[in-house]
Amino acid sequence: MKKTILLLIASACCGIGTSAQELLTLQDAVRLGLENGYSIRIAKNEYSIATNNNTYGNAGFLPRIDASVGGNIRKSSDETTKLDGATVSADPRTVNASAGISLSWTLFDGMGMFIAKDKLTLLQKQGETSLRASMESATAQIISTYNAVVQQKQLVKVFDEALSISEQRVKIARTARSIGSASEVTLLKSEVDYKSDSSNLVQQQLNLSNLKADLNQLLGRAPETAFEVQEQPLSASPIVYQELVAKAMEQNPSLIEARQEVAIQLLNVKDAKSAMLPTVSLNTSYSYNKYDYTSSSNKKYQTHGPYVGVTAGVTLFNGFNTRRSIKNAQLQSSTMEVRTQQLEQELRSAILKTYNAYTTAQSVVAIEKKALELAQKNLNIALKAYEQGSISDIDMRETQKSFIDVSYRLINAQVTLKDTEVELRRISGTLILPE
Template identity: 35%
Template sequence: MNLYKKLSALVAVAVLTVTAASAQEFLTLEEAVRIGLEKNYAIEIARRNVELAQNNVTLGNAGFLPTVDARATRTFDNRDSRQEFETNPAREVSGARSNSLNSSLNFNWTIFDGMGMFVNLDRLRTLKISEELLTKATVETTVADISNAYYEVVRQAKKIQPLIDAVSLSAERVELIREQYRVGVAAKVAILTAEVDYNADRTELLRQQENLKTAQINLNQLLARDPDLEFNVIDTIQVITSLELNESRIQALNQNPALLRARVNQELAVLDLRSAQASRFPVLGVTSAYVFNRSESEPLNPFSPISNQSKGFNYGLTLAVPLFNGFNRTRLAQNARILIETSRIALSQTQQLVESDVARAYSRYQNRLRILDLEESNIQLARQNAEVAMERYKLGLLTALELREAQRNQLVAENRLIDIQFEAKAAEIELRRLSSTLVIEGVAQ
């Protein structure tokens, strides 16, 4: 195949690629995050848990409201009886039937329980806050995962073009050596070597296309979409370079969901102690009932009634004074105090962990920015070197091995720059996740 045919084939492939790409969905990071927040399974589960916690925050669940229940019992009886008297003959009744109806409407209301109902309501509200913080953490982690997966697609897509350029250069080199061979200034082995390099570049391009497809599948999985759905992404990775350590640390201490949940757990431990203390107080309640009873029966003797009916209502107060329950109230109070101390230690541990994570993330972020500056300078040198090497090779001033080395150096430099751009962006995303500034009102910033 001559150079014209090879270049024509490359152009045809490029046209087909562009045509296929134009028919594909263009997916922005904001759109990916929106889809993820709407459809991601972990977020859906977390939101359901928040709904459950919200449903539990009611006065009735805390014990403020009275209870009213109605009861009714209907019974039927069929019995044989024998009555013996001292002076009269025995009296026998077979199959005597009777039935009764008992019904009541009961009202119970606890009006004082040592402030336990107030503690229960505070606990329910605190549990709801805990679930909301867990959902927030899930959202931020999901947004970070989606962002990283999105920029992984960008990275793998950006690596395609350098490989296409490498294949084009290798094809040009093969054709050039063929021309040199025809005029007798190149050996057959040079053609074979150039073709081996050309095939190696094509293989690497195919592998890179596979990497791109895998990255797209991974992102589609996070978005709960069809894994085979193809799409296009932006072609640049913009890294925020203005993040500061002190500001990130302060934001993390004030906003990090893990740290906030540790503080909420400390509040729950205090509420457990208040609940144990409330159980030592008497419980005062109001009770009332309306009762209706009616029974009918066949008489067993002349003096037995055939029906009996009663109805009416009652009301009063109930007072329960806890005296002794095997020291269980004391045990619960002691355990609550232990949990308060444990939660205090856990809070300190979580705070230290968050601060350490922020420090590590910022160090990585700063280092990646420095490397990014070096690689941006280095890529210019690598490109210039490859261009000069190609011109010298055409003039016969450079060997094929030296040309290949220059081309490989350029490809490696291109890949290093793309990789460090991705790593710098990933470091930025992690730092913003830890400081809880990655998501504002459900939108990736």
């Protein structure tokens, strides 16, 4: 009864209700995170901007058309004094109305518009690659946090089991004390250990509650949203190192984005060279003007008609600035190629170190599983011996702590194994995303 009351208090303190809660699967968590996650929504907007910018009009292929209409009235008071002293006054007024439409069109700009369109297409692809990288990073973070919640839930069970054992110890010590086969010190020691294990359980419940809040934040929903995770084994699937490296060289989003940047820099070199070529532009317009006079030798004047002109030009000399721009663009392209090679090398190093951590975690999990079997067997033997009074209270407590420590190490090793597998799949570009 004491244990039941304690668990209820722990649940209340940690904000964990006893009513039925949503069962959140890992697949549902990833889906919700990719739909509602703040970083994903920002990346989607940035990709949409790059898509909107990739138009022929933005690249300079299409003409510009302007229309205008206007009118004004001019009125003045004129006074003229002649040589004979006579004065002549007049109040002329002029009314003007005008309208026009014009078109300006760059027909050729040294291939600049074609280069601009290719750059806009590459920038759109870069935005798509960046969005994919954000989605994979968010997915990996959601999986890691979800597994951490599963881990904490398992640890709660471990500490719950430890509390049950401590409760048995208190009962055994109280019975032994009543018949005179155990001292008051033994009973008090068992009760102190019971309180300690109770405190550990409450703390573990708090850790679980906080991790659930972290997961809710990644899913873009209220932190107090109640849910339960799906129990699943924290085991990893087999991975072949060479296949992982080969896929990373082809599918890693950061590496793909760097290669796209190299292509953009090559287009910048072509763009700089295009300044040496001539430009051809077309200008045409149609205008209408009308003037009405109240005091003039002409009463009315109007004009209208089209205008067409073609302009061609080439820069003969601009202080060697074109040559400088070409050289700088070539250096920028070379720098980006070096950075891409550096990124490939860093990626290979990251895969190797993560893979080593993965294989080490596999070995640790295997060792801890065997250790847990031994610790469980030892605990069962010790508990029976304690009931019979053949081992001391200190030995019993040490056995109990050993079982808790091995259980804790195994769960941590399993989570580490799963996290390293997810990281390997993320950096290799093989992390499966939902549609």
